[in-house]
Amino acid sequence: MKIDLGYIGAMVARNDARMPSIHEIKNPLPGKQVEVIRNGEAYKITLSDEIKQVQGLMSMTVEEFFLKDINVQNADPSDIFSYRPQDQWLVFSQYLHESKYFDSLSDEELKKVESILQHITDGMDSLAKYAGINLFGIKKQQLNSYEAHLELASSTAALQHFSDTFLSGNVKAGFDQLIQDYVRHNTKKVMDYQSVEERFYAARAKIKPLNAPLTYEQSRHLSMTNKLGKTIYTHEEIESVIKNYQEMFKDIKNEEDLSPVLLKAKEQLLAFVTKVISPKDADYQLAKDFVTQHSDDTFKRIENYWKMIWQGKQELHSDFRR
Amino acid sequence: MEFTEESLAVDIDKAEIETEIKINEDEAIKIESDNIFKPQSQYSVGGLILNTQDSLTEEDPMDLFFFSPTSDKILVSRILSGNEDYILQLYVVDYENGLAYPTEFTTSQGKLMLINIPAGDYALGVLSKGTLGDSYTIQMNASNPANFNEALYISQDLTKFVAKYSDGSLYSNGQYVLNVNGINNEHLNWERKYYFSYNGGYSQRTHSLSDIKISSISIPISYSSNYASSDFAIMVYLDVGTLFTYHESQYQSGPNPYYYSSFVDTLGKNTPRRLEADDFNYGDHILINWEINRLLQCVEFLLCKWCRAITFY
Numbered sequence: 001m002k003i004d005l006g007y008i009g010a011m012v013a014r015n016d017a018r019m020p021s022i023h024e025i026k027n028p029l030p031g032k033q034v035e036v037i038r039n040g041e042a043y044k045i046t047l048s049d050e051i052k053q054v055q056g057l058m059s060m061t062v063e064e065f066f067l068k069d070i071n072v073q074n075a076d077p078s079d080i081f082s083y084r085p086q087d088q089w090l091v092f093s094q095y096l097h098e099s100k101y102f103d104s105l106s107d108e109e110l111k112k113v114e115s116i117l118q119h120i121t122d123g124m125d126s127l128a129k130y131a132g133i134n135l136f137g138i139k140k141q142q143l144n145s146y147e148a149h150l151e152l153a154s155s156t157a158a159l160q161h162f163s164d165t166f167l168s169g170n171v172k173a174g175f176d177q178l179i180q181d182y183v184r185h186n187t188k189k190v191m192d193y194q195s196v197e198e199r200f201y202a203a204r205a206k207i208k209p210l211n212a213p214l215t216y217e218q219s220r221h222l223s224m225t226n227k228l229g230k231t232i233y234t235h236e237e238i239e240s241v242i243k244n245y246q247e248m249f250k251d252i253k254n255e256e257d258l259s260p261v262l263l264k265a266k267e268q269l270l271a272f273v274t275k276v277i278s279p280k281d282a283d284y285q286l287a288k289d290f291v292t293q294h295s296d297d298t299f300k301r302i303e304n305y306w307k308m309i310w311q312g313k314q315e316l317h318s319d320f321r322r
Numbered sequence: 323m324e325f326t327e328e329s330l331a332v333d334i335d336k337a338e339i340e341t342e343i344k345i346n347e348d349e350a351i352k353i354e355s356d357n358i359f360k361p362q363s364q365y366s367v368g369g370l371i372l373n374t375q376d377s378l379t380e381e382d383p384m385d386l387f388f389f390s391p392t393s394d395k396i397l398v399s400r401i402l403s404g405n406e407d408y409i410l411q412l413y414v415v416d417y418e419n420g421l422a423y424p425t426e427f428t429t430s431q432g433k434l435m436l437i438n439i440p441a442g443d444y445a446l447g448v449l450s451k452g453t454l455g456d457s458y459t460i461q462m463n464a465s466n467p468a469n470f471n472e473a474l475y476i477s478q479d480l481t482k483f484v485a486k487y488s489d490g491s492l493y494s495n496g497q498y499v500l501n502v503n504g505i506n507n508e509h510l511n512w513e514r515k516y517y518f519s520y521n522g523g524y525s526q527r528t529h530s531l532s533d534i535k536i537s538s539i540s541i542p543i544s545y546s547s548n549y550a551s552s553d554f555a556i557m558v559y560l561d562v563g564t565l566f567t568y569h570e571s572q573y574q575s576g577p578n579p580y581y582y583s584s585f586v587d588t589l590g591k592n593t594p595r596r597l598e599a600d601d602f603n604y605g606d607h608i609l610i611n612w613e614i615n616r617l618l619q620c621v622e623f624l625l626c627k628w629c630r631a632i633t634f635y
Contacts, residue, residue: 052423
């Protein structure tokens with residue numbers, strides 16, 4: 001599949017195809033006069049229905065616009081997701097659009113399916129190195145590295161569950177191949193990834209402690225974040241924790257499976273982040289609370305998009321499934 | 323990402339803090355079809371940014387949003403609505419002869435309208451090719467100069483747009499921010515002074531950065547501290563060669579007065595000096611540029627001695 005930079009969703013494509021020609025668009029108020037203030041002066045303006053050709057107006061296509069996107073300018077041609085790092089759902093949507101999967105769906109059903117995909121990739125989308133053109137962000141809160149590891153495993157499993165639930169035949173085979181590309185793209189990103197906040201704590205932890213007057217709360221926080229900031233993870237450790245998460249999410253077959261898996265994943269995440277802090281250490285509980293609070297959004301997002309899949313399965317008409 | 327008060331040092335002058343940019347949703351002059359016009363309200367970004375909601379009805383089948391850029395701009399606009407019949411059309415306005423003409427530039431719901439427009443008078447019209455009665459959101463940003471080279475950031479409501487141009491200059495919502503090639507960046511020079519007096523003595527520390535060299539800039543971030551906040555701050559990563567000065571002095575009066583003065587920084591190096599490669603072993607050196615040419619913050623690990631003692635810990 002080749003990236004289509006002009007593609008910004010199946011619903012937009014559908015609307016665009018329904019767009020009448022310029023001469024078919026009827027001005028509902030021809031000859032009507034309106035008042036407008038410009039530079040403090042009131043003007044009466046009559047709405048003409050004569051289409052004006054204006055020199056100097058240079059339109060740009062959506063594709064031309066996205067060619068100027070910093071993400072596109074830094075994209076890797078061998079990695080299709082690198083063209084849409086903060087809207088990876090668009091790659092999946094473009095594939096389903098080109099595969100004609102959406103053709104049998106109503107507008108409402110189409111919106112629902114695109115929304116599920118958008119929510120699934122939303123977490124990993126926040127890891128984009130550059131901001132660029134952001135037309136669809138849900139909530140691009142930057143993930144911490146430990147959230148990214150979890151999110152990679154969960155979103156991959158959710159995409160696979162989406163595929164198993166809604167797709168079949170060649171369309172499914174192509175979609176599953178895209179999931180592999182998604183995994184490849186995002187695994188590369190998470191291996192050396194740290195949030196700005198984590199980078200800050202890591203750098204601050206290198207500075208020699210000073211005899212500065214701090215409140216008790218400040219001292220505790222500094223001590224705890226210094227311990228987290230000094231913690232080093234090898235690629236093997238990161239690969240291993242992602243694999244553990246993958247095993248957990250693989251067990252999800254229906255809605256009842258979700259809560260226990262998320263509980264297990266949370267235990268795994270806390271153990272991973274606090275690996276160098278002894279449970280006897282006074283900072284241990286503080287670190288656990290800190291990480292729990294920081295990862296709360298991620299657990300909620302994961303829970304939400306898994307539920308969206310099951311909800312979508314119930315709501316969409318059975319005749320387009322499989 | 324959100325910085326917390328304990329994660330960053332703050333040194334800004336409170337008096338200089340401006341309130342966060344607010345996009346006023348009625349900033350464009352909006353003319354209803356019944357000839358009752360809404361007055362233009364206060365607007366802080368020049369009237370070329372819009373993100374507002376309204377609806378079309380049988381009585382009000384078309385809305386027009388007028389704007390008049392005084393130089394060539396890139397117009398980025400779209401409408402969003404549950405009604406797929408709604409469309410957006412660009413009008414040109416001839417105030418002298420009292421006429422507004424539709425142009426060939428139209429776009430469907432959800433799709434971007436992208437036009438390099440010369441200085442002039444325009445309006446965006448929202449109309450329907452079918453049914454009426456639904457609400458819509460119109461978004462527009464025509465604040466940046468035309469013919470940009472790179473879109474560094476556009477927010478999903480289009481109210482924030484950072485663009486780079488062929489000469490390396492960066493504009494954010496029409497305001498010059500910096501030049502990535504190091505030209506015309508004097509406004510990024512930064513200084514922080516702390517002065518504490520006590521019984522018969524004082525202590526002061528001064529840090530300054532000038533001749534700013536830029537290695538990269540960040541994605542826009544949300545930022546909050548004890549003193550200021552912004553949801554549109556850009557971090558400027560400093561490069562080797564940036565000029566750095568550190569000075570501290572202390573004085574204590576009394577029978578044996580004491581005075582101390584030093585230009586040695588926290589890494590034991592004499593200043594003024596240029597940032598060197600090994601300075602970056604401790605982390606990034608960052609200036610935070612807040613919205614429009616406003617230096618909000620310096621997160622500078624060379625300054626951490628002081629940062630830790632005050633708000634940084």
